[in-house]
Amino acid sequence: MNAARHHASAEVLRAAGGVRIDADAGLHPQTGPAASLRRIRALVRRHAYLLLHSWPRLFSTMYYPTVTMVLWAFLTIYLAPTNDFLRSAPGFFLGAVLLWDVLFRGQLGVSLTFIEEMYARNLGNLFVSPLRLSELIAGQLTMSVLRALIGVGGACLFAWLLFRYSIFSLGLPLIAFFVNLLVFGWAIGLAVSAMILRWGLGAEELAWAAIFLFAPVSGVYYPIGVLPAPLQVIAWALPSAYVFEGMREVLLRGVFDWSMLGIALALNAVYIAGGSALFAWAVRYARRRGLLLQMGE
């Protein structure tokens, strides 16, 4: 008996105990892009319910990027009168802090979405449903975009309202910077999710801390050239370093370096493939060790 026959053969009835088997109550086709999109949408809906229907969550998503932006804005105001560099590029720190937050929110969006499932002890339900691993990842990435747009978008709005600084002054390169940082954040987020799945919620702190390992070598607030030589080697292996160098080029010289964009994209392809592979490995490990039904608060 297959699913279609099973559902089609049953007539509308109301059994003694109240069970209704309705001839029209079947399932949509389970394969193909439409089915995949429907399952991804279901996962996004689950997390969007949580995020958008809770003002404290929405507030906290915007709170940290906004407060950090305000700190750097006042530092800029304080230093600019005595600093030629800041006078010529007053948006230097603000642009850096807002773009850094794209990377941070991108990573956090992926990791927190996964941690939420672990807290809720919902992984078993998801992995027994028709949801594919690729769809789970796609759902995490979509939520990451949503969180980044809300978090960084809120900070950008306040930057304009309070300091008349618009991140859009970076022009079209902003899109390239945003995409590259978001994708690198996804890669780190997937790797962090893999580690949390491997070692349990005890490793949850990684979700908040892992990204800061990359901050010193990403050249967020200073050129990569100021780093010691060994750290420069590490820095140039990270897409984020090319983005922040590129941002400085745009702000200081008004030049967008396409080669840096190309290298950042190529590196991101490697990192996102690596992050996905690590996550897939962690799920296989969890299946072997029976962790999918055990993990939770």
Add this chain to the structure above:
Amino acid sequence: MLSASLADDAAIVVRDLRKRYVDVDAVCGVSFAVRRGTTTALLGGNGAGKTTTLSMLLGVLTPTAGSVHVLGEDMARHRFRVLPRINFTSPYVDLPKRLTVRQNLRVFADLYGVRNPVRRLAELTDEFDLARFVDRPYGELSAGQRTRVSLAKALMNRPEVLLLDEPTASLDPDVGDRMRSYLEDYQRASGCTMLLASHNMGEVERLCDDVIMLRAGTVVDQGAPRALIERYGRETMEEVFLDVARGTAADRDAAVEQGAPLS
């Protein structure tokens, strides 16, 4: 060993299933078949291998060896052909606590691709008497209410195979009885195959056509509840369970009469 005819007629076929964790054998070569449209119980004490076996059936635990076929599909190779047609409840999983019951059920309706989720949700709300708390967060519900919601989620896609781990464990006798009636009615109406792990022997006697008894990861006996009760010379399944779980003389005698090994 499973007979060819039984395997052909079965919704679930398990062959020589094994699970070893580092230095512990949790399941040691279990084989059984569950006929379509019947209800079978997996019985055994704590640590007998029931949940491990169910987890391997669901595909959330990779077996060390052996095979699982559900609705004719090899779960190791074609899990996604089967998953839309099965469902489960387990005390080891939960639903997101901050989402309301309605939101939770809607998410799973979409995950399973239910054609008319709004209507299906209304039906389940009615059938499981969820109306009073359908818009409350799942985390605020009592244990019994949560169990009802979990069962509603398990029936969202009108599964052809339903795996139930302790389905009525936290329900009071009244609600537990109503849930058992519901499961019986659902099976009658849909022809669903059910495999349940339970410590409630009254439930097993009432719902199950067959019983598979596990001890230390192996099948030590199986048969219809009445046949097992007669074979062990007992009055109830509770007494049979105690014999098997404790490995008492009656169990050993029964094994000898059967011409052990029993699996």
